[in-house]
Amino acid sequence: xxxxxxxxxxxxxxxxxxxxxxxxxxxxxxxxxxxxxxxxxxxxxxxxxxxxxxxxxxxxxxxxxxxxxxxxxxxxxxxxxxxxxxxxxxxxxxxxxxxxxxxxxxxxxxxxxxxxxxxxxxxxxxxxxxxxxxxxxxxxxxxxxxxxxxxxxxxxxxxxxxxxxxxxxxxxxxxxxxxxxxxxxxxxxxxxxxxxxxxxxxxxxxxxxxxxxxxxxxxxxxxxxxxxxxxxxxxxxxxxxxxxxxxxxxxxxxxxxxxxxxxxxxxxxxxxxxxxxxxxxxxxxxxxxxxxxxxxxxxxxxxxxxxxxxxxxxxxxxxxxxxxxxxxxxxxxxxxxxx
Numbered sequence: 001x002x003x004x005x006x007x008x009x010x011x012x013x014x015x016x017x018x019x020x021x022x023x024x025x026x027x028x029x030x031x032x033x034x035x036x037x038x039x040x041x042x043x044x045x046x047x048x049x050x051x052x053x054x055x056x057x058x059x060x061x062x063x064x065x066x067x068x069x070x071x072x073x074x075x076x077x078x079x080x081x082x083x084x085x086x087x088x089x090x091x092x093x094x095x096x097x098x099x100x101x102x103x104x105x106x107x108x109x110x111x112x113x114x115x116x117x118x119x120x121x122x123x124x125x126x127x128x129x130x131x132x133x134x135x136x137x138x139x140x141x142x143x144x145x146x147x148x149x150x151x152x153x154x155x156x157x158x159x160x161x162x163x164x165x166x167x168x169x170x171x172x173x174x175x176x177x178x179x180x181x182x183x184x185x186x187x188x189x190x191x192x193x194x195x196x197x198x199x200x201x202x203x204x205x206x207x208x209x210x211x212x213x214x215x216x217x218x219x220x221x222x223x224x225x226x227x228x229x230x231x232x233x234x235x236x237x238x239x240x241x242x243x244x245x246x247x248x249x250x251x252x253x254x255x256x257x258x259x260x261x262x263x264x265x266x267x268x269x270x271x272x273x274x275x276x277x278x279x280x281x282x283x284x285x286x287x288x289x290x291x292x293x294x295x296x297x298x299x300x301x302x303x304x305x306x307x308x309x310x311x312x313x314x315x316x317x318x319x320x321x322x323x324x325x326x327x328x329x330x331x332x333x334x335x336x337x338x339x
Contacts (some may be wrong), residue, residue, distance in 0.1 A: 033094055036126045038117050041095075042103045043110060046163075047142055049109065051075055058117040082115040091116065091125050096141060096288060098129035104191060105132070108142050136167040154221060155214045161199040164189060199226035206232070209239060217243045226251055234258045289320050296327065305330060 052068050053075045058242045062072050095109025143160050165177050186196040198221050203226040212218045227238045241254055297305050313319040
């Protein structure tokens, strides 16, 4: 069996990533904190997001003609509680942006910015990077910021994780994500190796499973990963059970049951030597044997065996069986010659 490749990040890349993590934590080096006008902020089109609301929606209001009007209305309503908190206490955790010309492109804190506008604020406190970080550092900063959100959906976490894994693979010149080391990814993202494996399994999950996660029908990482790792033939049943509220243990029990049912449905295979001959069966009805033998001999290829039939005592089972064996032997011999 081929040995699985193990990926190790190069030392210079490790140092660069550690510097980014340190800066993001201490607000030092490439980061400084300041107040930024909300009308100078723009969203990052590459940042994984579920919200359909835009900054223009918040500044100028929703249009009833917008095909997403109902969806955006619900999203705006969901920001009400956060907007109230910001109005009373301000933003406790500054958003993260980087300079992009005359504007500030948002790295993390989208909901806080939208809620601030809803609260009537014209500016927000922000951690500002002097320039756009490279894609890998950017994805790490977004992950660290987004991971602190309690309301972050499983779908958003998966997309954030996928972005980090993809950028890390590119930076390390790897052709496939499966070549990445679980330990290295765990260290960079700050999650356990077991959770890292769960996230990686979901990067290759089926469309049906991912659709359920995106629609927030499946919210638990462990349950989603368990389904992703199961045989595809059992996936539909597992998804259905999970959506209906099954626990992880319920899913494990169901999978074991489905496997057992499949095993019972399979035809039994006897142990031992492989079958190397054909059994023509047996019958107690001599008339059946007579029809078979005479039909065979009527063929032009075996008319020369007609004399053998004359020797048969059709009232004697042993006589019929003996002649039938003679006919089989003759056919086998002719087959060898033809071969």
